[in-house]
Amino acid sequence: MTALYLLRHGETEWSRTGRHTSRTDLPLTPTGERRAGDAGRLLGILRGGEPPALVASSPRARALRTAELAGLSVDMVTEDLAEWDYGEYEGLTTAQIRETVPGWTVWTHPCPGGESAAEVGARAARVVERVRAALSDGDVILVGHGHFSRVLVATWLGMPPESGVHFGMDAAAISVLGDERGAPQITRLNVAPVLE
Template sequence: MTRPEVWLVRHGQTEWSRDGRHTSRTDLPLTPEGERAARSLTDRLATTSFGLVLSSPLTRARTTAVLAGFADPTIDDDLHEWRYGDYEGITTPQIRETDPDWSLWTDGAPGGESPGEVAARTDRVVARVRGDSAERVLIFAHGHILRVLAVRWLGLPAADGVHLRLETATVSVLGWERETPAVVRWNA
């Protein structure tokens, strides 16, 4: 097993991410602010070399990659955002009007994915990254999937992603503390 460093980039702002609406299959473009923030990542990422660059297939992640200086990332369907099913386009406060105790992290989404299904997808990404020869990997994706990826990197349950707030157009780094998976930097 290799011990790569994994850089995670959440896509730039979309209209729905700005408004707190669950966005999975709805393939929204970045807002002008989201485009500006994605471009601002260029200088932060340009001084580092990556042996593997992956992206979600969704436009907002791929556009962020391009604007950040990575025109041809490898698309990985496992990096698609958590599928929200019946809750697509709805905010958490709206959901809690009818289900006050609902939590995506423990309940998943009706008509969408469970935490276990999302964990299985991120486990495949972790295995891919650790099985690759790249010393440093760059991933462009989405808020919830990246939070699950981070906790699965650490060997924790998907539900623990609730503890990792992640803003748009930020860079986080996963790595190692000796032989133990670790979070090196978060939400920077």
Template sequence: MTTSDRRLVLLRHGETEWARLGRHTGVTDVDLTVRGVAQARAAGPLLAALGLRDPLVLTSPRRRAHLTADLAGLSGDRRWDALAEWNYGDYEGRTTPEIREQIPDWTVWTHPCPGGETHETVASRADMVLSTCEAALPDRDVVLVGHGHFSRALIARWIELPVTEGRRVVLSPAGHTVLSYEHGFRTIVTHNVTPEKGIE
């Protein structure tokens, strides 16, 4: 087996009402919408088509993540606090336009979240997650079911960029990204594959 056969898959949870409205959702446990449930179910065949090797499935502790895993047919999952979404602190539940009324040009990637996680803390957490996953990859593929911003931070760190460069990629509800290697270098194989077609 070559390193290019080793895959780390990131799956974002399906749509929630807060996500639909653009509200930053870190520690708040919100339910999937009806559309989010349909998205999670539709993600299942896309993941099954990957033919993953005895996948180790790890999910965020938030219900929207482990429910997405269940609906997508990812069995035997374990919940891992390290996969929780970025902690937005005082900005929990607020939208970017609302925050920009006080702080023009604010984004989670370029500005602090008072009372929440710093970029450095998120980067350290992402690096720990990736190191742990890499240790498992020689034996089995790994699927991480989590959230938008933290998954994007993981992608940035996988390709050895600062965590703030997560701003360069998007990950849609129930979208997945496959990370692997080529010639010993960490690579992005496919990105933001979504089950949108046919979902009402």
């Protein structure tokens, strides 16, 4: 049985402090670098020794560096795996946004100058289509971001993008998606790479 493995990039200063980060290209913190390496070892335990059919990454440096530290050789870099574009809310925390937009969440409100949930969902649908085609040749590993990966999980399950609110995806965490007799399922969700 082949599976789709989602690896969120390691910690950055903004992810650590809850600042929305899409286009801003930040480096991993030392903790983020260490945990990215740990995530690579965890992937090896979860997957075994077979090489994956496809490793794809977001073009952001934090994702590419995570892939490198995890020992992955990236076959494809695509904007389709980039984080939700937060537009004018880039670099702000939810609490800061709520000072002017009470009750705001990325799942329920627009991001002025950024992407809508439907637009992020359309990207996720393209990724799922590519992944399903590649799975016939082996496992697929996608290295990306928190909100986008959560939308991808929802899309895999046939749910609307906003349903991503129900799934966690911490920095350097791994989720595994598969199928049971044709029904999409979550095999593992938000597995932390703490191997100490």
